[in-house]
Amino acid sequence: MNVLVYLVPLALLLGLGGLFAFLWSLKSGQYDDLDGAAVRVLSDDDLPDNARPSSTAPERHRS
């Protein structure tokens, strides 16, 4: 059963890694706006302004 000597700590470390990742994501506010996170992925905020489709023009909004 010598295998347990390193497998059990390994399992615990993995679990702790997951826990710290969760606590970090919580602290950095990733659970504050769940609906926003779902739709933000659709916005092209990585493109330069002129390459963006003109969807951000204010006139478009009022339907």
Next chain:
Amino acid sequence: MSEAIDYSIFVGTSEDGLAQMSLAIDGIDCAACIGEIENGVKALPGVVRARLNYSTHRLTVAWSEGTSPDRVVGQLEALGYRAHPFAGRAEESEARHARWLLRCLGVAGFAAMNIMLLSVSVWSGNVTDITPETRDFFHWISALIALPAAAYAGQPFFQSAVRAIRSGRLNMDVPITIGVTLALGMSVVETAMSQPHAYFDSAIMLLFFLLAGRYLDHEARRRTRATAGNIAALRGEMAHRIGADGVPVLVPVQALQPGDTILIHPGERVAADGVVASGLSAVDESLVTGETLPRALKAGDHVYAGSLNGEGALHLTVTAGGENTLVDDVQRLLDGALAEKGAYVRLADRVARLYAPMVHLTALVSAIGWLLAGAGLHDAVMIAVAVLIITCPCALALAVPAVQVTATGRLFRAGLLINAGDMLERLAAVDTVVFDKTGTLTLPEPALALPRGADPDMVALAGRLALSSRHPLAGVIAARAKGPALERVTEMSGQGIEAIIDGRRARLGSLSFCDAIAPSDLPADASLIAFRHGEKVLVMGVAQALRPDAREVVAELKARGLDVRILSGDRPAAVAPVAEALGIVAAEAGLKPADKIAALDALKAAGRRVLMVGDGLNDAPALAAATVSLSPASGAAVTQAHADAVFLGRRLWPVLAAVDGARTAARLMRQNLAIAVGYNIIAVPLAIAGFVTPLVAALAMSGSSILVTVNALRAARPGRKEEAVGDDGATGEAGALTEVAA
């Protein structure tokens, strides 16, 4: 607007030393709005950060210099969104609490998973060939994980249990705390004595399930409150405060202090309670008293917040600050009504009061029983621990909150914001519905009533003339305007306005001013306005209009066996036609706040459980006195604070949805409690008999919790009855109602 706006009370400092402000934003309806708003605000000079929370419709802006709060608001307005600064200190602490619960949940989840990993090995090893050394090793590691995790993740329960015991009560958290502590303690002792069974997994799993329920419960309420906060902020209540130099500055009402002098323009809503310092006018106090006829004012008279100013400008000395604008006797009535309401005991608390002592007694009795039967002290205590774990109100604690969360979420989508957690239970038991008239059965704003055969061109022309008037009734007519406001309009104080249109004189105002006679086919309670253009005369009425679906909702409520009544502060002449139109027989008019409470008390004395729906300041005590209360979002702020739920929109439909949703929820709650109790009836004798191993405990606990949760999810679906109403299409209205729900 030329007048300066002073938003300084909303501006705070961010962590990195920038000026920061939160705004509630109205008009967000698509994902593209996020980029539009954030980029639009970031384009202002000096703005460092702009982050929109799409769930709560709040924008946080931080700037270094060069930008003022009113420029941010102005920019948002230019983009097409209404925005209002926001100071949500109470919500900040709630958000912190939610994050803390989530942290506890994360820790409990981590611990539960890792301990279960070890426990499954032990369980399978116990029936095969695990060596005692390996088992003890696994148990010690479990203890190493479980003890710190429970100490951290159990805090919400431990703290609440300590608070309950200090105040001499028992709540669900007391048996939870005792159960978890005993289970962990005994497991450590077992492990030290190299015994085969330890309950580390059960104890941690228990905490995990309970924390999940508690977090969901908290989140649902927080979301409702955030929306309610937005509504309050977006009313954007501002006041023109006269500064020391005599110049009026627009400030948020929260910034008003007693002794300040404020200016009330004609047609404006009064921002705070006060005494008239100078000026002559009449105020419409329908939001305060329910009375729709204006009251004349002179210097020295009291004015209440929420009243609508008539045609004269007023200088007001503020007597109560923005947060405390309640009339004294209303406050007194309110305190009395609230004290009485405290007598209601939540279903879960009633069960807990009965359940907690029973759990402890059963555990104690089984331990003593086994001792008497000749078992060793060790075996007897282990059985007592097993009984405690099995009876720990895991399913019971989830039974009610899980239903509440799903039902609240469904009602939220139907346009209902729920203030009180136990509102659903109380609402389900209601047998009488009492409506206020003004602003509740009728729309908050008056509507134009035209005589038969009115010329649309005349109405449109009257509308253009009305654009130049500040009289409160003029706004209703101005909405019909086609074209821009007229030029060279003269206002005759107290009579009306006059202009020259197409070379002929046009007048809008009182009947005598326009030399007109009242037609007979306008509603009896309408305020009349005449319009004369040359020889042509048109007399229009401005009257309270019923909410578009009021008739259908009242009929549906009656169809559900509820007794529908009206208690109004308005004149009998104004109440009678409404009652008749809705088919309500029991309608009382001209009631003061104290009379409304007396009427409710009489109903309650007759054994009725009353749902009160009202919007005015005069309804606030009655709302607090009723079994359960609803208020429209257009109601007075104080009234909303005392309502159990607030409904949005122009329709009355959410009232019906609330009643149906509450009935479904109450049924599911009772089912869930029955499931939880039924599970105990099976499991507890097994535990007392000593058959419950940690494996059985783990299975039973998760099994019953999942069953209860799945049953609770049914509250999110419309009930079978509701679907049937929508499907058979027997009444067109019922179909329309269901459409609104979707």
